[in-house]
Amino acid sequence: MESQELSGTTDAGTATRDRRRIVLVELPTYENILPLASGYIQAFAQDDDEVAAAHTFEIVSLPVTGDRRDLLRQLADKDAYLYTFSCYIWNMKLVRWLLKELRALRPDAHYLLGGPQVMNHAATYLSDGAQNVYVCNGEGERTSLAFIRQLGARNPDMHKVPGLSFWSAGELVTTEAAPRIQNLMDIPSPFLNGVFDGHEFSFAIMETNRGCPFRCTFCYWGAATNSKVNKFEEERIKNELKWVSEHGYNALMIADANWGLSPRDIALSEYIVECSEENGYPLIVHMAAAKNRPERMAEITEIFVRGGLMVSQPISLQTVNESTLEMVDRKNIREETYIGLQRLLREKRISSYVEMIWPLPGETLTSFKDGLTRLCRSYADTIIVYPQLFLHNTPMYAQREALGIVTAEAASDVSEAEVVLGTKWVTEEDCYEGYWVNHALYTLYNMRALFVLSGYLDATGTLSYGDLFAEMARYFRSRPDSEVCRFFIQSTKDLGNYDLLNTGKTAHMVLSSHREEFDRLLADFVAEQEWWADPMARQAFEMDLLTRAYIYREPVRTPDYAFTEVTLLGRPDDKGHLVEVSAELFRLLVGREMLEADDAGAERVTLHIDHRGRQKMPYQRQRSLEHNANYCQGMVLRSREILPTLEVASTEALSSVA
Known part of the structure; x- marks a missing residue:
């Protein structure tokens, strides 16, 4: 077979007449993502000599954000014998629209749907009785190959294809x-056999194993693989990593369920750094961290940080409610181990972010707020709360009635996200309240809008973190005159908060485009509170205004606020502010780990607030809001890259010592 055809880039006009064209379609959330699933299917099918001789293959990978009419035209122009679609929650409505329109334009073609959204749900996705549309249930390689072979048989019999749903008579x-494929080496490497050659992808996805030893009821992974983990051989993995590096991929996503679960992952992480140092790529690594190997994950994260490929470690807690953990069959990091891990990462100045899900079964609004309070008290860098999605093919999907799960579909003409709005423990009203609490958590804590103040109020017993977030949530809802609050109102109403870009847009607004508006919103809120009479609370708030991060590389501005507690020494320079603070505020900042100093004998302390940060990019006005929001989301996850540094410039000794 010619190399051009092996790479999947053959044009319709160059295909040999007696060879049938197969087009494998992937619709990722972002552009330039390597289509790994389709690559595996093509590589596995082409390993069969008869199939390779009788077919040409082409992969079409275009983002869901593109023009659907243009995408339809491109697919129709391929005039394929078989179209395959990788179906996920984020693209399923678009797939269904394309399937309907494409079948009208190409009625003689065959269509194979696969992926976690459609498998075992043929009754939903084949409801119109179409004779030329099929669903693959389970891993795609074996079923796709058997299906292709039957299509080419003299008397096709789809009953002989394992893991297939279709209409017959x-x-x-x-x-x-x-x-399941036990020996993953039976799958040829699409990286090494030319499938991805000639494409211009920049974001690589790789598997080193398949499976998950856990059976979390909200997750598809463990349930689909019966908790068994099968591995690719290490030498092949290294060759694929070298290929990714030599072909200049900017980013690498390790698609294992638990990177760091195996001891070999340490050596593989070091090899990724070696490749990057030798070839300049990849520039960044993403991974799903092992759930019960915090020490190993800290070592792996340090390897990537030292190599300049990673600046943040994810920690997948999902909840700290013990009854919920038991109910969802979740084996978790012990809380004391997590706190120790957090301390270790902070000492090494490595960012981390805790992943939570709301509302899981057994969780109440009160336990959710209490959990957030505990995480804030443990000095978590960033806390990301994902709305719970009701996913097909998970154990929980069969427990809807028993758990009292109520759902609604997010407003979208592309995705098919079914969002949980209620359980036996959470009413719909409680659920939305939790979403609003998350808006407050994200802005006040993650983006440091009231970081110093919230810590002070919690430490003095005035108001816990969770209760402060609830108060701020109520205030947000009372201010539809604010464009930021209108964004919160609309995205909550539409359930747009399930989309990660939603939080990126929030960061863009609060830390850049609507920064002054949000400053005023904060000032109005604190002025209405009973604790505002406390001079220390006012000092903490003024410091929050001055230390709130800039997410883009841009000039530092003085907040439009009448400072009375913190003294500003002139206008900000190109680095940041020079300010004078009290000894009490200085000690509070040290306690919040924003300073490493001890000047307890000073009455007034002069601080330099340096906002330059690390790895910040300027705002790209020529790019879309979605593009900039994606950057913002990533920067919030590695908060230490954007947070200002505080240094003591000078101190003023006490006039007398008691």
């Missing part, structure tokens, strides 16, 4: 599931 048929 007016009946919806589902064949016996194909066994």
Whole structure:
């Protein structure tokens, strides 16, 4: 077979007449993402000599954000014999629209749907009885190959294809599931055999294993793989990593369920750094961290940080409610281990972010707020709360009635996200209140809008973190005159908060485009509170205004606020502010780990607030809001890259010592 055809880039006009064209379609959330699933299917199918001789393959990977009419035209122009679609929660409505329109334009073609959104749900996605549309249930490689072979047979019999759903003689048929691939080396490497050659992808996705040893009821991964983890051989993984590096991929996503679960992951992490140092790529690494190997993950994170490939470690807690953990069959990091890990990462100045899900079964609004309070008290860098999505093919999906799960579909013409709005423990009203509490958490804590003040109020017993977030949430809802609050109102109403870009847009607004508006909103809120009479609370708030991060590389501005507690020494320079603070505020800042100093004998302290940060990019006005929001989301996850540094410039000794 010619190399051009092996790479999947053959044009329709160059295909040999007696060879049938197969087009594998992937619709990722962002552009330039390497289509790993389709690459595996093509590589596995082409390893069969008869299939390779009788077919040409082409992968089409275009983001869901593109023009759907243009995408439809491109697919129709391929005039393929078989179209395959990788179906996920984020693209399913678009896939269904394309399938309907493409079938009208190419009625003689065959269509194979696969992926976690459609498998075992043929009754939903084949409801119109179409004879030329099929669903693959389970891993795609074996089923796709058997399906292609049957299509080319003299007398095709789809009953012989394992793991397939289809209509036959007016009946919806589902064949016996194909066994999992135990030896992953049976799958040829799409990186090493030319499938991805000639494409211009910049974000690589790789697997080093398949499976998950956990069976969290809200997750598809463990349930789909029966808790068994199968591995690719280490030498192949290294060759693929070298290929990714030599081909100039900017980013690498390790798509394992638990990177760091295996001891070999340490050596592989070091090899990734070696490749980057030798070839200049990749520039950044993403991963899903192992759930129960915090020490190993800290070592791996340090390797990547030292190599300049990672600046933040994810910690997947999901909840700190013990009854909820048991109910969702979640084996978690012990809280004391987590706190120790957090301390270790802080000492090494490595950012981290805790991942939570709301509302899981057993969680109440009160336990949710209490959990956030505990995490804030442990000095978590960033806390990300994901709305719970009700996913197909998870154990929880079969427990809807038993758990009292109520859902609604997010407003979208692209995704098919079913968002949980209630359980036996949470009313719909409680659920939305939790979403609003998360808006407050994200702005006041993650983006440091009231970081110093919230810590002071909690430490003095005035108001806990969770209660402060609830108060701020109520205030947000009372201010529809604010464009920021209107964004919160609309995104909550539409359930747009399930989209990660939503938080990126929040960061863009609060830390840049609507910074002054949000300053005024904060000032109005604190002025209405009973604790505002406390001079220390006012000092803490003024310091928050001055230390709130800039997410882009831009000039530092003095907040439009009448400072009375903190003295500003002139206008900000190109680095930041020079300010004079009291000894009490200085000690509070040291306690919040914003300073490393001890000047307890000083009455007034002069501080330099340096806002330059690390790895900040300027705001790219020529790019879309979505592009900039994606950057902002990433920067919030590695908060230490954007937070200002505080240094003592001078001190003024006490006039007398008691």
